[in-house]
Amino acid sequence: MGTVEPQIANAGDAQAKLTDGFQLVIDALKLNGIDTIYGLPGIPITDLTRRAQGEGMRVLAFRHEQSAGYAASIAGFLTRKPGICLTVSAPGFLNGLNALAHATVNCFPMILISGSSEREIVDLQQGDYEEMDQLAIAKPVAKAAYRVLHAEDIGVGIARAIRAAVSGRPGGVYLDLPAKLFAQSIDPELGRKTLIKVVDAAPRQIPAPEAVQRAAELLKSAKKPLIVLGKGAAYAQCDSEIRNLIEKTGIPYLPMSMAKGLLPDSHEQCASAARSFVLPGADVVMLIGARLNWLLSHGKGKTWGGKGAKDWGGQKFVQIDISPQEADSNVRIEAPLVGDIGSCISSLLKEIDSGWLKPPAAWTNAVAEKKNGNVAKMAETLAKNPSPMNFHSALNVVRDIVKANPEAMLVNEGANALDFTRSIVDMYRPRKRIDVGTWGIMGVGMGYCVAAAVVTGQPVIAIEGDSAFGFSGMEVETICRYGLPVCIVVMNNNGVYKGTDKDPTGRDPAPTVFVKGARYDKLMEAFGGVGVNATTPSELRKAMEEAIRSKKPTLVNAVIDETAGTESGRITSLNPSAAKKK
Ligand SMILES: Cc1ncc(C[n+]2csc(CCOP(=O)(O)OP(=O)(O)O)c2C)c(N)n1
Ligand SMILES: [Mg+2]
Numbered sequence: 001m002g003t004v005e006p007q008i009a010n011a012g013d014a015q016a017k018l019t020d021g022f023q024l025v026i027d028a029l030k031l032n033g034i035d036t037i038y039g040l041p042g043i044p045i046t047d048l049t050r051r052a053q054g055e056g057m058r059v060l061a062f063r064h065e066q067s068a069g070y071a072a073s074i075a076g077f078l079t080r081k082p083g084i085c086l087t088v089s090a091p092g093f094l095n096g097l098n099a100l101a102h103a104t105v106n107c108f109p110m111i112l113i114s115g116s117s118e119r120e121i122v123d124l125q126q127g128d129y130e131e132m133d134q135l136a137i138a139k140p141v142a143k144a145a146y147r148v149l150h151a152e153d154i155g156v157g158i159a160r161a162i163r164a165a166v167s168g169r170p171g172g173v174y175l176d177l178p179a180k181l182f183a184q185s186i187d188p189e190l191g192r193k194t195l196i197k198v199v200d201a202a203p204r205q206i207p208a209p210e211a212v213q214r215a216a217e218l219l220k221s222a223k224k225p226l227i228v229l230g231k232g233a234a235y236a237q238c239d240s241e242i243r244n245l246i247e248k249t250g251i252p253y254l255p256m257s258m259a260k261g262l263l264p265d266s267h268e269q270c271a272s273a274a275r276s277f278v279l280p281g282a283d284v285v286m287l288i289g290a291r292l293n294w295l296l297s298h299g300k301g302k303t304w305g306g307k308g309a310k311d312w313g314g315q316k317f318v319q320i321d322i323s324p325q326e327a328d329s330n331v332r333i334e335a336p337l338v339g340d341i342g343s344c345i346s347s348l349l350k351e352i353d354s355g356w357l358k359p360p361a362a363w364t365n366a367v368a369e370k371k372n373g374n375v376a377k378m379a380e381t382l383a384k385n386p387s388p389m390n391f392h393s394a395l396n397v398v399r400d401i402v403k404a405n406p407e408a409m410l411v412n413e414g415a416n417a418l419d420f421t422r423s424i425v426d427m428y429r430p431r432k433r434i435d436v437g438t439w440g441i442m443g444v445g446m447g448y449c450v451a452a453a454v455v456t457g458q459p460v461i462a463i464e465g466d467s468a469f470g471f472s473g474m475e476v477e478t479i480c481r482y483g484l485p486v487c488i489v490v491m492n493n494n495g496v497y498k499g500t501d502k503d504p505t506g507r508d509p510a511p512t513v514f515v516k517g518a519r520y521d522k523l524m525e526a527f528g529g530v531g532v533n534a535t536t537p538s539e540l541r542k543a544m545e546e547a548i549r550s551k552k553p554t555l556v557n558a559v560i561d562e563t564a565g566t567e568s569g570r571i572t573s574l575n576p577s578a579a580k581k582k
Pocket of ligand 1: 415417466468
């Protein structure tokens with residue numbers, strides 16, 4: 001007996017010296033400056049969440065993986081570091097997959113890390129706990145997808161995932177970590193040597209001099225130039241270069257939704273209020289980090305002054321984009337400028353430094369005239385105080401609050417609640433407006449609120465349609481649990497678009513209609529936050545001011561006239577049945 005005990009003690013010592021898969025994942029993330037995980041625990045990643053927290057990482061646990069995923073995706077957009085979403089296998093993975101696809105489509109760097117079941121059983125389809133071939137399912141919606149089977153490959157797996165997420169055009173990356181990997185033990189010194197600190201994860205990409213020259217010449221030839229800023233321009237974080245270019249050239253510019261605030265919307269060259277004048281009117285358009293997708297009517301058709309729905313309007317395009325494949329995706333691009341936006345704009349600034357003439361006054365005056373007319377019309381509408389409150393009178397309040405708190409983050413989703421907020425609420429700083437993005441997706445709201453608060457430390461204002469809010473509403477508990485300074489305003493018009501539809505048979509509520517007079521504010525009170533029911537602009541103003549001052553999680557149920565919205569907001573034309581009705 002006496003000889004056995006020391007042996008056990010020695011075995012224990014050796015065991016204590018080993019490291020494992022859990023630890024290597026944490027070490028690899030930390031080594032690369034990743035300090036936050038958005039996730040939801042369960043088999044096999046519960047201990048990963050505990051140990052990551054124990055090692056000083058911020059681990060934010062959500063009520064649904066979709067919200068954790070959206071949080072990770074927008075954290076990636078705001079920080080240029082991959083946002084990490086951590087989920088369990090099959091169902092948790094699938095719940096996170098929507099956000100992975102969203103990240104890829106929106107070009108946000110994100111890594112979805114999911115635990116998975118035993119490979120041997122999954123591959124023979126023998127019915128394991130939460131069996132699913134997750135890697136195969138993730139591939140079509142991810143920019144890249146990897147699986148790590150051995151502890152000594154964790155360093156490479158995480159390095160590859162980081163590079164794929166942030167380099168070139170950013171996107172969503174999937175990393176599959178089977179349960180068995182976490183428990184694998186290896187010598188800590190060996191383990192440490194396998195880790196990789198990624199050097200220059202998103203290298204600058206310098207544009208070719210002849211491409212810069214070509215773009216500058218086309219711009220110089222323009223009589224009616226226009227610049228369109230996309231969310232790629234906001235992501236690039238070269239705000240002063242963009243401002244220099246716009247102010248030096250004197251070209252009117254149009255910010256896409258998440259590019260609002262790159263320059264203040266109150267800037268004299270901002271042409272947002274004259275969108276339907278500048279798009280068909282321009283002769284040369286420079287796209288900066290903006291794609292000619294549906295949000296810009298594919299660069300053709302009536303929006304651009306084309307005769308028919310698919311006809312070219314005659315504009316010539318300069319397109320600054322990091323992806324060489326983007327040009328010509330919809331219409332001819334005369335001057336593609338491929339590179340990172342910062343490098344492209346610096347090069348362009350040098351090229352146009354000498355001999356640049358401001359655009360003809362006939363054009364800039366016409367734009368200003370159109371814009372001032374529309375702004376005056378909007379001011380009249382905003383000054384009204386109808387009862388019940390409508391989108392305009394409520395958003396007039398939000399507009400003032402955002403103006404008084406320009407550092408606050410603005411989260412926005414819905415249909416009318418989205419479109420009216422985008423056009424009424426001016427933004428004053430870069431990357432403050434985060435919304436439904438390329439897909440016009442509902443459900444990003446509360447995940448975005450959590451990430452925005454955590455990443456920026458600033459107050460967050462969320463303007464939510466009542467339908468939109470419902471997709472992630474349970475995360476108000478998450479917001480209360482972490483005590484985040486989030487003020488949610490639910491624009492409650494009793495339904496999707498409007499609250500007035502009827503079931504023609506009289507049996508059920510119409511598919512677009514919710515419980516009338518619902519009190520979303522009570523949901524916030526259930527978790528210790530502040531709930532306010534606001535039926536007038538002054539009640540709304542008071543509640544929002546108090547929320548910003550107190551930094552307490554707050555939900556204002558803003559009662560909006562249920563007849564005030566329009567079908568699908570601004571995009572009714574995309575709605576087949578609505579189009580037929582006309
Ligand atoms: C994931 C997802 N499901 C469904 C839709 C279709 N959709 C577009 S807007 C919207 C909700 C609009 O209602 P609400 O948020 O209340 O905004 P309102 O127009 O009433 O202000 C829905 C369901 C979507 N965009 N995304
Ligand atoms: Mg609604």
